[in-house]
Amino acid sequence: MLKHSHVRFSKIPQVLITAGLSLALATSPSVALACTQIYVGSAQSADGDTYWGRSEDFANRYGKAFGIEPATTQGKTLQSYENGVDPSESFQYKIEGPTFRYTYVRDTPDNWTLEGDVAAKAYSEAGTNEKGVSVSSTLTTNMNDKIDAVDPRVDTGIGEYSIADLVLSQASTAREGVELLGKVIDEKGTQDANQIVIGDAKETWIFMQLSGHEWCAVKMTPDVVSLNPNMDNLKFDANLDDAETCLHSAGIVETAKKAGSYVERDGAMDVAGSYGSTSEAQEAGQNTRYVQGHDYFGDAKVAGTDYTTDDKGQVTSLTSSDLTFTPASKSDTFTVLRAYAARGEGTDVDANKNADLYAIGNNRTTETHVFQVRRGLDADIATVQWEALSRSEFSVFVPSYSALLTKVDESLYPSEANFDVSHIGEITEYKKDESGKKVYDPTLIDANEATAMQDSGTTYLDYAVMDLNTLAYNNRESVADGVHAYLDALQKEVIAQQQEVDAQMQATADGPARNALADEAHRVVSNETYAKVNALLGEVRSYLGKGDASTPFKASDLKDDGTLATPFAYASAVKDFDAQKAAADVKLPVTDEDVVAKAVASYQPEAEVPASTGLSAGNVSLLGFLGAFALFVVGMGRRNKRS
Helix, strand or coil: CCCCECCCCCCCHHHHHHHCCHHHHCCCCCCECCCEEEEECHHHECCCCEEEEEEEECCCCCCEEEEEECEECCCEEEECCCCCCCHHHCCEEEECCCECCEEEEEECHHHCCCCCCHHHCCCCCEEEECCCCEEEEEEECCCCHHHHHHCCCCCCCECHHHHHHHHHHHCCCHHHHHHHHHHHHHHHCECCCEEEEEECCCCEEEEEECCCCCEEEEECCCCCEEEECCCCCCECCCCCCCCCCEEECCCHHHHHHHHCCCCEECCEECHHHHHCCCCHHHCHHHHHHHHHHHHHCCCCCCECCCEEECCCCCEEEECCCECEECCCCCECHHHHHHHHHCCCCCCCCCCCCCCCCCCCCCCCEEEEEEEEECCCCCHHHHEEEEEEECCHHHCCCEEECCCCCCCCCCCCCCCCCCCCHHHCCCCCCEEECCCCCEEECHHHHHHHHHHHCCCCCCCCHHHHHHHHHHHHHHCHHHHHHHHHHHHHHHHHHHHHHHHHHHHHHHCCCCCHHHHHHHHHHHHHHHHHHHHHHHHHHHHHHHHHHHCCCCCCCCCCCECCCCCECCCCCCHHHHHCCCHHHHHHHCCCCEECCCHHHHHHHCCCCCCCCCCCCCCCHHHHHHHHHHHHCHHHHCCCCCCCCCC
């Protein structure tokens, strides 16, 4: 049985149900899991801040919409389409009363409804609400077969599609967010096995959806680092009787004992050992990234002692697997951000030298988010959300005070409803053979490179970094080092100037003036980043267009000392902004309309699928591949759909 597989199959039935393939696709596997979740405690960071986040991996070219979900006055409906277009087949939840404003990083709706209906509100993934609560959702994990037999996943239970929206809409604190999510799982079950991070200015919790109705959340301590590449067997200590540090479902012990999988460690329940699988069952992609991540933070692993490999150099098993560890040194902001681009450079698991190895920094990342949490500050400015669209290896993390944001520049960050998906190209560059092995198709790779060589006709930041990633990754030998050097210089400049802007923010009176400054700071840093990235992209296109790789690519805006030739105008542009004056123009986004409830009420199950689906060419390609793969899929039972 293929484990740790997932696919966004709520978009699949739209085209293929009429072909009689919906049953097969309901259990279809996709590419190997690849999301990586990282936590760096305040005692392990150079600046004393807490960092945590995740890379969201799904497909080679995939659009994401960064935006603001308005507060509501009359409550809202959450509706998942994880199991198809029929609302009754997936999670549905009505939140009564007012809800909070928050940021999100969502899928474009063309992937979820026939008409690209914005009511899909799919996979919000990451955000911070107006109360300063942040959520990263989710890291797909799994459960062992014994647990699965007694407490299987619930199709209509809550899954990744809805978790961030549920918590960010309601939680005033991280602990309240944990309790809210736990309560919903108690009542409705869970659609998948996942790990979620929920944090605020005071606490950070890792929440584990263990099985159909069991869950466990542990409060992270400041003295550790955690790295999880989709593994369900990472050991951790949890005192189930101490509600200050551990919250959990009532049946967590009983279910494991009923399954015959209950084990203890040092006299206490070993939650990971009881609900998770063996090291070998995690598969090579996960084990390899675990080693890469530990190596990156200086907790070096030794082949033959700490892990075993196969004849391809892939890590097949680990001697020990822990959720937390102590790094060799403290990490600064840049080091944490670039961890999501790590490829095992200079180690025995270097994916740049061994094409058979899967890396943390891979070619399937759709976005990466990191929350930098500063203690001692007001909740509205304590958290900075660093957001890198597309693949993190050749992207730039843009900072925002997400608890304060009221709007984004839609010329750079198009709304879900207005996102032009025509430049996506082929969502996936691979196919699956009869054994389920991922096989890259040179024709699809070439097609995407041709797309990336053309101007998108937009000013989307997502497209600029998406195209840059396609070209730099596909031409690694001649282009990657030069692009890395430039983006590293740019990222360091963004970080340095963010500190200047932060001093200005802290000196600004709370209230609308801070909202105004947050909006302006994000507008400026986003536009400046786009200008630099787009210029770099143009130079890469020109370099590749000449067809001469005898001299490696180098950006014209990079000086010999590794700094930018043309200054990055972020802090200087924000410095003279009159936040007090602009405060009068701040409009907090709020609505009394429940658009999701209207969409659910209008659903007609007997409606025919129109000839034109509104899907991008990449969607159609992906669906065609999955349809052809359906016969293999029928026998696969796992329902983990995202990584």
